[in-house]
Amino acid sequence: DGGITQSPKYLFRKEGQNVTLSCEQNLNHDAMYWYRQDPGQGLRLIYYSQIVNDFQKGDIAEGYSVSREKKESFPLTVTSAQKNPTAFYLCASTAGSGETQYFGPGTRLLVL
Amino acid sequence: GESVGLHLPTLSVQEGDNSIINCAYSNSASDYFIWYKQESGKGPQFIIDIRSNMDKRQGQRVTVLLNKTVKHLSLQIAATQPGDSAVYFCAENINSGNTPLVFGKGTRLSVIA
Numbered sequence: 001d002g003g004i005t006q007s008p009k010y011l012f013r014k015e016g017q018n019v020t021l022s023c024e025q026n027l028n029h030d031a032m033y034w035y036r037q038d039p040g041q042g043l044r045l046i047y048y049s050q051i052v053n054d055f056q057k058g059d060i061a062e063g064y065s066v067s068r069e070k071k072e073s074f075p076l077t078v079t080s081a082q083k084n085p086t087a088f089y090l091c092a093s094t095a096g097s098g099e100t101q102y103f104g105p106g107t108r109l110l111v112l
Numbered sequence: 113g114e115s116v117g118l119h120l121p122t123l124s125v126q127e128g129d130n131s132i133i134n135c136a137y138s139n140s141a142s143d144y145f146i147w148y149k150q151e152s153g154k155g156p157q158f159i160i161d162i163r164s165n166m167d168k169r170q171g172q173r174v175t176v177l178l179n180k181t182v183k184h185l186s187l188q189i190a191a192t193q194p195g196d197s198a199v200y201f202c203a204e205n206i207n208s209g210n211t212p213l214v215f216g217k218g219t220r221l222s223v224i225a
Contacts, residue, residue, distance in 0.1 A: 104155050
């Protein structure tokens, strides 16, 4: 898991509720990423940020929002607009393009 | 054997045998490749990487081979152990404009004791 932490490990969401997943890294990496993983599937990119105060949509950004106010933090909010949020969410970071990307331990989101 | 559809391709090997996991990458402009191992309920773990100016790179019990002609990447695990059972992903990086890694679909490795 390197120096990337994600919390909580498990998160429960009620209908119509927004929830925020935390991702923190102490690797001094510039770029951070959020992925969604469904059972038996690969990784799909939600959002990424290459520098503080800037971020770009990935392949499945609808129903999610992010912020990057600090270099070490990249929280992901799963909004009520995301109708199928149950999945395993992975945060990653890298020093830059062409550098190794390291992953956090993941957060499993479940809907009540 | 293999399974398709919603399930990942699966490779079953006997403990002690060598494993070869293959990956076809998508972009001829990719210049950096990584293999990850993901155990159930955990984040992907870096195994080994290779840059496009190399054809082969070796680590501890693992070797990555890169064939740029046919855009093919393989991961070889020597003397496979039960602890090697996991899903393995390849990823490619196109070094232009800081684009994110592109991940393959993954292969599940099952080690038979």
